[in-house]
Amino acid sequence: IILFERPVRIGDTVTIGSFSGTVSKIRIRATTITDFDRKEVIIPNKAFVTERLINWSLTDTTTRLVIRLGVAYGSDLEKVRKVLLKAATEHPRVMHEPMPEVFFTAFGASTLDHELRLYVRELRDRSRTVDELNRTIDQLCRENDINIAFNQLEVHLHN
The missing domain is CATH 2.30.30.60 (SH3 type barrels.)
Known part of the structure; x- marks a missing residue:
C-alpha cells in the first residue's frame, strides 16, 4: 500500500x-x-x-510554533502582548501571513499564562526559531520590566 x-x-x-x-x-x-x-x-x-x-512535509513544509510564557501577577498584560508580538514580527524566519498571534490563556497558580502562536516556512527551522525567540523574549522582558514567573512556595514554621 x-x-x-x-x-x-x-x-x-x-x-x-x-x-x-x-x-x-x-x-x-x-x-x-x-x-x-x-x-x-x-x-x-x-x-x-x-x-x-x-x-509534516507531504504537501507543505509550513508549520506552527507555540511558545508559552508565564508572567508574574501584576504584569501589564498589554505590554506583554506587545513584547511577544515584537519578538515574533522582527524575527526573519517568522511568517507574516498568517500573522503571529498572542493569547492570554489562563490565570495559573503563580503565573498569568500567555501563548505566542506563529508560523515558519520550513520544518527544519522549528528548534532554532524557538531558541532565538525565547532568548529575544527574555531580553525584551528584562528591558520592559516584565517578570517571568516561576513557582513559589511559602513555608510557615510553627513552634
Whole structure:
C-alpha cells in the first residue's frame, strides 16, 4: 500500500506513533526512517496503514510554533502582548501571513499564562526559531520590566 498510495516519500519528515524522523528508504516490506539523533529505524510498512501517521512535509513544509510564557501577577498584560508580538514580527524566519498571534490563556497558580502562536516556512527551522525567540523574549522582558514567573512556595514554621 505504501508503494501505491505514497503517503510518504524519501526525504519527508514524519511522525508514526511516538517516533519522528526523516524517511531515508522505502522498500516493499519496510521503510527506514532516520531519527533526529541520526539513528536508522526500520518500520514495517503495515504500520503506515494501522498506526497514526503525520507527514509534516507531504504537501507543505509550513508549520506552527507555540511558545508559552508565564508572567508574574501584576504584569501589564498589554505590554506583554506587545513584547511577544515584537519578538515574533522582527524575527526573519517568522511568517507574516498568517500573522503571529498572542493569547492570554489562563490565570495559573503563580503565573498569568500567555501563548505566542506563529508560523515558519520550513520544518527544519522549528528548534532554532524557538531558541532565538525565547532568548529575544527574555531580553525584551528584562528591558520592559516584565517578570517571568516561576513557582513559589511559602513555608510557615510553627513552634
